[in-house]
Amino acid sequence: DAGVIQSPRHEVTEMGQEVTLRCKPISGHNSLFWYRQTMMRGLELLIYFNNNVPIDDSGMPEDRFSAKMPNASFSTLKIQPSEPRDSAVYFCASRVLHEQFFGPGTRLTVL
Amino acid sequence: ILNVEQSPQSLHVQEGDSTNFTCSFPSSNFYALHWYRWETAKSPEALFVMTLNGDEKKKGRISATLNTKEGYSYLYIKGSQPEDSATYLCASFGDSWGKLQFGAGTQVVVTP
Numbered sequence: 001d002a003g004v005i006q007s008p009r010h011e012v013t014e015m016g017q018e019v020t021l022r023c024k025p026i027s028g029h030n031s032l033f034w035y036r037q038t039m040m041r042g043l044e045l046l047i048y049f050n051n052n053v054p055i056d057d058s059g060m061p062e063d064r065f066s067a068k069m070p071n072a073s074f075s076t077l078k079i080q081p082s083e084p085r086d087s088a089v090y091f092c093a094s095r096v097l098h099e100q101f102f103g104p105g106t107r108l109t110v111l
Numbered sequence: 112i113l114n115v116e117q118s119p120q121s122l123h124v125q126e127g128d129s130t131n132f133t134c135s136f137p138s139s140n141f142y143a144l145h146w147y148r149w150e151t152a153k154s155p156e157a158l159f160v161m162t163l164n165g166d167e168k169k170k171g172r173i174s175a176t177l178n179t180k181e182g183y184s185y186l187y188i189k190g191s192q193p194e195d196s197a198t199y200l201c202a203s204f205g206d207s208w209g210k211l212q213f214g215a216g217t218q219v220v221v222t223p
Binding site: 033042043045048056091098099100101102103104105 | 143160
């Protein structure tokens with residue numbers, strides 16, 4: 001298995017633009033997590049899905065952030081409009097039972 | 112203990128020396144404890160998943176123990192090497208369906 005796949009790996013955009021981050025979980029994993037890593041807050045959970053259903057989105061910072069999981073093999077995290085303070089590394093992780101694996105992350109820079 | 116806590120926050124180790132550090136977690140409703148190794152500019156890499164009180168796991172020179180009754184886990188690095196330099200994260204599942212609660216990590220720097 002290729003592991004958790006994220007795209008793009010790097011994204012540079014201008015303030016106000018829409019940004020879409022993509023994640024393909026490991027096949028057979030039934031839970032998917034979106035995290036954000038910043039210098040100030042470390043690793044923080046934004047939202048997670050179980051069997052494609054959003055379970056807890058309490059970590060989503062603002063209404064500008066939204067996440068979907070239309071099927072078991074794909075999820076998106078969208079920021080609209082983006083702001084410079086959204087600059088961070090965004091990780092997707094997938095899990096089955098006890099095992100949780102992280103993707104390589106998307107480094108987002110909002111100018 | 113209400114949250115997952117790690118100590119120390121950072122430590123410097125001379126190459127060849129052994130070291131250990133601690134993860135404390137809520138002992139009630141314990142389900143599983145994870146250790147991750149996180150190198151700069153990379154993603155967290157799973158090291159161990161531990162579920163049973165008294166569990167000991169080993170991977171090369173790195174090992175971990177678990178005490179679920181008192182809510183702590185130790186991670187040991189034997190004969191530290193520069194490539195062991197990373198942040199070591201622990202995380203606990205509070206329940207079977209929930210999210211992992213991560214500690215802030217212990218940053219290990221191994222100097223030659």
